[in-house]
Amino acid sequence: MWQGRVGVLALVVVAILAGIPMCGAGGGGGDNQLEVYSWWTGPGEEEGLAAMAQEFEAKNAGVAFVNAAVSGGAGSNAKAILASRLLANDPPDSYQRHAGLELEDDVRSGKVQDLTALYDREGWREVLPQGLLENLTIDGRLYAVPVNIHRANLLWYTPAALDELGLGGPPKTWPEFLAQAEKIKEAGRTPLAIGPQWTQKHLFETVLLGELGADKYEQLFAGSLRWTAPEVQAALSTYQQVLSYSDLRSASGDWQPQLDRVVQGTAVYAVMGDWVSGYLEGTKKQRWQQGYAAVASPGSDGVYSFLSDAFTLPTGARNPELAEKWLVECGSTEGQNLFNPKKGSIPARVDADAKLYPGYLGWALAQWRDPKTRIVGSLAHGVVANNAFNAEIDSALGLFNQNGDLGKLAATLDRTFEATR
Amino acid sequence: MSGPFRIPGAGQPGGEGPHGLELIGTTPAHRPRHAQAGVEGDWLHRPPEPVRRSPRVRRVPGWLAGLGLMSPSLVLIGVFVYGFIGWNVRVSFTSWQGLTPVYDFVGLDNYRALWNDARWRTDARNILIFTTVFVLGALALGFVMALLLEKGAKGEAFYRGVFLFPMAISFIATAIVWRWLLDNGSGGDTAGLNQLFADLGLGFLRSDWHKSDSSWAIAAVALPAGWALSGYVMALFLAGMRAIPDTFRESARIDGASEWQVLWYVMRPALRPVTFSAVLILIHISLKTFDLIYALDQGNLKIDTPSLYMWFTTFDGGFYDRGATIATVLLIGVALIIGPYIRHWLRSERR
Numbered sequence: 001m002w003q004g005r006v007g008v009l010a011l012v013v014v015a016i017l018a019g020i021p022m023c024g025a026g027g028g029g030g031d032n033q034l035e036v037y038s039w040w041t042g043p044g045e046e047e048g049l050a051a052m053a054q055e056f057e058a059k060n061a062g063v064a065f066v067n068a069a070v071s072g073g074a075g076s077n078a079k080a081i082l083a084s085r086l087l088a089n090d091p092p093d094s095y096q097r098h099a100g101l102e103l104e105d106d107v108r109s110g111k112v113q114d115l116t117a118l119y120d121r122e123g124w125r126e127v128l129p130q131g132l133l134e135n136l137t138i139d140g141r142l143y144a145v146p147v148n149i150h151r152a153n154l155l156w157y158t159p160a161a162l163d164e165l166g167l168g169g170p171p172k173t174w175p176e177f178l179a180q181a182e183k184i185k186e187a188g189r190t191p192l193a194i195g196p197q198w199t200q201k202h203l204f205e206t207v208l209l210g211e212l213g214a215d216k217y218e219q220l221f222a223g224s225l226r227w228t229a230p231e232v233q234a235a236l237s238t239y240q241q242v243l244s245y246s247d248l249r250s251a252s253g254d255w256q257p258q259l260d261r262v263v264q265g266t267a268v269y270a271v272m273g274d275w276v277s278g279y280l281e282g283t284k285k286q287r288w289q290q291g292y293a294a295v296a297s298p299g300s301d302g303v304y305s306f307l308s309d310a311f312t313l314p315t316g317a318r319n320p321e322l323a324e325k326w327l328v329e330c331g332s333t334e335g336q337n338l339f340n341p342k343k344g345s346i347p348a349r350v351d352a353d354a355k356l357y358p359g360y361l362g363w364a365l366a367q368w369r370d371p372k373t374r375i376v377g378s379l380a381h382g383v384v385a386n387n388a389f390n391a392e393i394d395s396a397l398g399l400f401n402q403n404g405d406l407g408k409l410a411a412t413l414d415r416t417f418e419a420t421r
Numbered sequence: 422m423s424g425p426f427r428i429p430g431a432g433q434p435g436g437e438g439p440h441g442l443e444l445i446g447t448t449p450a451h452r453p454r455h456a457q458a459g460v461e462g463d464w465l466h467r468p469p470e471p472v473r474r475s476p477r478v479r480r481v482p483g484w485l486a487g488l489g490l491m492s493p494s495l496v497l498i499g500v501f502v503y504g505f506i507g508w509n510v511r512v513s514f515t516s517w518q519g520l521t522p523v524y525d526f527v528g529l530d531n532y533r534a535l536w537n538d539a540r541w542r543t544d545a546r547n548i549l550i551f552t553t554v555f556v557l558g559a560l561a562l563g564f565v566m567a568l569l570l571e572k573g574a575k576g577e578a579f580y581r582g583v584f585l586f587p588m589a590i591s592f593i594a595t596a597i598v599w600r601w602l603l604d605n606g607s608g609g610d611t612a613g614l615n616q617l618f619a620d621l622g623l624g625f626l627r628s629d630w631h632k633s634d635s636s637w638a639i640a641a642v643a644l645p646a647g648w649a650l651s652g653y654v655m656a657l658f659l660a661g662m663r664a665i666p667d668t669f670r671e672s673a674r675i676d677g678a679s680e681w682q683v684l685w686y687v688m689r690p691a692l693r694p695v696t697f698s699a700v701l702i703l704i705h706i707s708l709k710t711f712d713l714i715y716a717l718d719q720g721n722l723k724i725d726t727p728s729l730y731m732w733f734t735t736f737d738g739g740f741y742d743r744g745a746t747i748a749t750v751l752l753i754g755v756a757l758i759i760g761p762y763i764r765h766w767l768r769s770e771r772r
Contacts, residue, residue, distance in 0.1 A: 079736060083520065387737060391734060391739075391740070394720060398540070
């Protein structure tokens with residue numbers, strides 16, 4: 001029996017010892033740690049985050065910056081893990097979200113703290129464009145600090161391809177695009193390259209924006225214009241026609257190969273956000289306005305459809321004071337100028353040094369700062385629709401690809417919008 | 422499956438009791454307690470030396486010691502498997518959406534909504550097609566490979582390794598490679614298998630694979646899945662074939678049976694249990710398939726399955742109610758398949 005007892009005792013001791021590090025992991029690190037959660041693991045963005053982290057540690061001696069980044073799926077993997085941590089009320093000290101309604105659920109569930117006072121203290125309202133502030137506001141308050149700005153409504157092409165085909169210039173409206181597309185098709189090329197499902201949603205919002213105009217686009221997502229309204233149905237019909245000129249049936253597996261087809265010349269146009277610029281300059285060694293070019297997508301000249309990565313202050317963060325300092329870093333000119341040139345985006349603030357942003361970024365920055373530019377939010381990247389509606393749109397567009405039923409698409413979007421608002 | 426529940430010593434040939442398999446707590450009362458404790462004692466401490474202990478210390482009854490040793494895993498399984506299944510079923514009867522858990526009761530609303538959900542219907546059809554093609558394909562391929570190796574091909578060990586390797590590769594990596602192999606670009610964009618066909622002068626074999634307009638598009642996903650698992654099926658069959666005594670085949674041949682007749686009348690019946698296991702393993706893998714399709718072509722509804730819909734609706738959209746409903750329906754589906762397996766296993770255990 002003695003031997004048996006020793007065995008049982010040993011088992012108990014081992015179980016306890018095994019449990020200790022688990023408790024430690026659950027409890028997190030010491031007082032001088034800042035855990036920041038993001039999906040910035042790709043080239044450029046990771047270095048940008050590291051640069052900001054370095055400056056943060058230099059300013060706050062003795063504080064360790066813990067990078068809790070989760071890679072994959074344009075943030076969708078990170079979001080799944082984050083959701084379970086938020087549900088367990090075990091948030092990191094600060095986490096990344098796309099600015100806009102992607103944060104609505106967090107706000108309504110009380111997962112993030114109101115940052116309106118911090119905005120006032122730091123004077124951020126004066127240095128951020130009004131259109132951005134409007135899109136950041138949820139139920140009258142501000143909850144996230146934007147670090148960067150990407151532009152979504154862009155049509156990419158190579159000047160050489162347009163010359164070869166004698167097209168004169170990129171299309172200014174979607175009907176003009178359809179006319180060009182017919183010619184391009186006759187010349188044996190793909191008029192529009194497309195990629196996986198989310199790039200189709202990106203195209204979808206771009207066609208809606210171009211066909212409806214900025215006002216009605218915003219009304220549509222605010223609920224004052226219905227999805228079944230005649231003008232919206234007409235825009236959906238345009239989307240179907242545009243899709244018919246794309247390589248949807250042999251769509252690329254990701255956005256980079258989608259753009260590769262444009263660079264190689266098998267396809268002529270692609271609708272994509274401005275992360276394309278960093279990819280074409282870096283990986284493909286192309287130069288802005290020589291090897292590649294972009295204009296506002298058809299029908300959206302003077303409109304800047306943005307998306308932005310923003311950081312929050314979660315309820316129950318272990319180190320709220322440090323987290324607030326991190327947010328100040330994110331909102332500062334220095335922080336944004338450290339991050340954005342590396343990531344290939346522009347700063348959200350309008351007072352950053354323009355010299356740091358050459359090529360495409362310089363053009364984008366000038367448009368962003370132009371007071372005449374109309375700023376709207378992107379759908380596919382979480383600004384104008386909450387997560388629930390966005391996921392329902394994914395299903396609806398996926399089914400539409402199979403059945404091509406416009407009436408059903410409009411009815412489904414109308415119904416799911418009401419059900420998820 | 423029910424392995425952890427077995428008492429050592431019970432269920433062995435010659436053991437008492439009509440069932441040969443006994444669960445903790447169902448030990449027949451008529452069994453002499455000391456006899457049973459003796460069995461347990463032998464197992465607990467080795468070597469079974471002469472017992473020298475004070476008569477005041479009474480031995481813990483064997484079943485209690487067994488229960489004590491089993492209880493950590495029983496508790497863990499109880500909480501982390503059955504507890505969470507119960508919790509999941511509970512959530513499927515709520516209207517929980519978003520980051521605020523709601524534990525109301527909406528009856529069968531979620532199940533009714535799922536029944537009318539166009540995406541769910543597509544998914545259900547897809548998973549049936551995929552399972553059929555994948556299971557039959559992997560089974561046939563695995564069987565043929567096993568047969569070839571069994572016939573004594575040269576370098577058997579080498580081929581066995583080669584055929585088994587794909588299973589060692591994660592489904593994600595498999596999917597990334599096959600995403601390129603199954604590229605359906607045409608003209609200057611031709612790549613992957615289509616490129617290979619074109620180079621070999623077999624251009625007529627060109628296919629759109631999983632991006633085809635056919636409602637059977639998902640059948641193309643059986644290619645990477647079958648590639649990954651047919652080696653495993655081969656190993657199962659090979660083990661099964663090796664277990665058939667040579668004398669059976671020899672005597673059949675002496676009786677004048679052709680090789681086909683040997684295959685059909687001698688090998689096939691002997692391989693039935695192996696085939697049965699292989700089919701069940703493949704079916705449950707097929708129903709669970711997630712990462713392969715997730716990485717192959719994310720969000721393409723032509724190859725969408727219930728498990729993918731569950732993930733996207735729960736974690737992208739925050740529809741915890743719908744996600745739990747899909748999970749529950751999937752569980753019932755798997756149970757309907759695993760149920761017969763357990764019954765079969767219990768029956769063969771009895772023999």
